[in-house]
Amino acid sequence: LKQGDESTWTRFEFPKEETNACVALVEAPRGSLGHFVTIKGKTITHYQVVVPSTWNASPRDEIGQKGAYEASLTGLPVPNPDEPLEIIRTIHSFDPCLACAVHLIDTDSGKLREFKVEV
Structure with missing residues (x-):
């Protein structure tokens, strides 16, 4: 902008009958x-x-590698399973774009626990 370039896009014409695949990746x-x-x-x-x-939040991949959330929770000490704040804090450290509620199922008892985080 300082040098006078005020363009915001570049015109591009795709070939009319061809199929074009495009990918854009960014961190x-x-x-x-x-x-x-x-x-x-x-x-x-x-x-x-x-x-x-x-x-x-992805599950394990085809060769068994854990997703980031699962890997970060594996082995995490949870002193009070009735109030698993460590789980919430760990997932929140990723700043996920998800609803602010967590549902946990105890696989031994089948009991569903729900936690809502007020933000």
Whole structure:
């Protein structure tokens, strides 16, 4: 801007009948952010966004590697299971873009516990 360049975008023409796949990746404040789009002619035929919370909250992958949340909770000491504040603090350290409620299931008893965090 200081040098007088006020352009905000660059015109680009896609080939009319070809299929084009585009990917944009960036490290955002919460982690990796990806945009994936397929364009045929002038029509978007596929669009997917993978946000940081998707990566962080993901389950184990096809070779058994833990997702970030699971890895951070594995072995975490929880002195009072009836008030598992350590779990909430650990997940909040990722600053997830999720609802501020946590539901835990005790796999031994099947008991559901719900915790709401007022923000």
